Amino acid sequence: MNIIVCVKRVPDTETRIRVGGDGQSIDPSGVKYVVSPYDEFAVEAALRLREANGAGEVTVVTLGDDASQDALRNALAMGADKALLLQGEVTQDGLATARALAAEIGEQDAPLVLLGVKAADDDQQQVGPMLATLLDRPCVTGVSNFELKDGVAVCRREVEGGHQEVEVDLPAVLTITKGEFEPRYASLKGIMAAKRKPLDKKEAAVAESRLRVTTMELPPEREGGRIVGEGPDAVPELVRLLREEANVL
């Protein structure tokens, strides 16, 4: 069974964000980019399934510019079989992204599509359920573990106060969260092999973003840094400040 995993290239979580000269996007100079952490869980989940089934291919897909090839190469180095770069502009309009992905994925024979629960940059948590809705397939979000039984995906879904068991028939879309799929490191052999694996490129039809960014700013610096005192003796003063000054108790 073939599996498609959607991955996104995002700034490393260590990165300090600076606003670029246009005031609408980040300054990319000096920013290290990585595969979005939750997407790595999704890749790991796909690889384990292929290893268990012994058949089928794992294809990683990204919508982005030429630089997004690194994210695909990283996933290939982890063990994915092939990669597809859909060339097009990525914006905060997740529906535009989902549409571009759906146009491609709808044509492929892959009953299981995996995504990260959220991308570590725009943090919208929307592309997965949108993609599924556009493809008219069921979608389970926030899946920390799952197995396939007779064409049914049996998922453990993390929800407030506990977890659910949720079943959907394939074809289906799952968004993966942290859980059982701790991602493997790419081995040196994997990295070498990735260079020879197929990476196709295609122009994607991406609609113009209907979430138009007008400004980007850094959050106001927090004043911060008032040490009330040392040890337990400082507690009464802290509580007084929280009540009388901050008005939060």
Place this chain on the structure above:
Amino acid sequence: MSDVLAVVEQKDGALRGTAREVVTAAAALAAELGGQVHALVLGGPGTADGVDGLGAFGAEVVKVAEHAALAEYHPDGYAAVVSRLAREGGYGAVLFAATGEGKDLSPRVAAHLDVPLAADVTGLTVDDGTVVATRPIYAGKAFTQVAVEASPALVSIRPNVFQPAERAAAGTVETVEVTEDSSTWPTRVVSFTQTGGDIPDVAEASVVVSGGRGMKDPENWALLEELRAALGDAAGLGASRAVVDAGWRPHGEQVGQTGKTVAPRLYFAIGISGAIQHLAGMRTAGTIVAVNRDADAPIFKVADYGIVGDLFEVLPRLTEEVRSLRDGA
């Protein structure tokens, strides 16, 4: 002139805390757009009995869709009903809470209606008839303003950010018929296993007590739980990634760039160093308190109030003082 639909949540028939926030945000938008607020609640039979009170926050009409198959959140069912009602009402904007449920539901509705979704927003204005949302990105390391160039403008709002404000309106309760056929909904929820207590999710709690590696041992969470309980029913528990990775706490409690982004009124960081990925997830909290024995810990750079000291000495005292304050009040 256009009305605004506020999609609000209930649990076991009672409105969730975010309901008033969503209606408040919707009322501010409706005033700008020159329309009214319609609140929408989905639930099982009898839901209409528990939905009063939204009129006081600006809801002209409270629509209630009752059906046995809607008693618990169901992704396909809720998406179908909300999409249909949103379409029929011709709304200028549709608002959701960016809760676990809202984040699952709102993108499905967006795809059904073919409009974009501004998710997890912390500010809303109207500029010349266009809804403009403030969205944190990179887990709060930066903020963008985005003009939502579609109608209806779909927005999910971050819990605890929009303070409920009273604005009297009729609040007339109307039941709406559910014509959808639940046998066609593909998702099957087989079971729910409760693992946590009945405390609010860290992303929705208005007060959060978070612990890090400085707590030393998962057993010591009893100390954090005591402080949390002393702070009241609206308080939740959070954790750093270090303790989640160690298996001391569930991932659902993780605060930070690869966990939840939270904006409570009051945040306690206990034995947490304040790594950039943690700060990203909590720096928009109202008031931040840090307890750490290392005076140079980066958490103190964002904390409004800090105590330098051994948490095992400070924490019990803090719980005791908070308790006596509450008992006295």
